Amino acid sequence: MTKLLFNVLGAFAEFERSMIIERTQDGIKEAKLKGVKFGRKSKTYKIEGALSHAIEMVERGELSQPEAAEYAKCSIATFKRRIKEYKQQKEEV
Numbered sequence: 172m173t174k175l176l177f178n179v180l181g182a183f184a185e186f187e188r189s190m191i192i193e194r195t196q197d198g199i200k201e202a203k204l205k206g207v208k209f210g211r212k213s214k215t216y217k218i219e220g221a222l223s224h225a226i227e228m229v230e231r232g233e234l235s236q237p238e239a240a241e242y243a244k245c246s247i248a249t250f251k252r253r254i255k256e257y258k259q260q261k262e263e264v
Contacts, residue, residue: 218257225250226257 199209218226225239234242240250 218253218260222250222253223257226254229254 203209222243222245225234225243228234228242229236229239236250236254237247240247243250245253
């Protein structure tokens with residue numbers, strides 16, 4: 172009798188979990204249709220000061236990217252992202 176009770180309760184729990192997932196997915200679909208954006212907002216950075224100077228030095232060939240990243244006091248990956256943003260900003264103007 173106990174085994175039957177646990178099986179029935181387990182089946183109800185599994186059914187409820189699947190219903191929760193379905194409702195959540197429906198809610199996400201509706202929100203996306205309404206234009207809600209999910210995830211972290213992207214940050215916008217002003218390229219100025221030492222970072223701007225370092226990018227210009229890299230473009231002139233005076234510094235390598237790792238040296239310029241050290242000069243601007245940021246990681247190489249961050250420096251490469253800022254170079255990409257800098258070039259996009261120049262193209263827009």
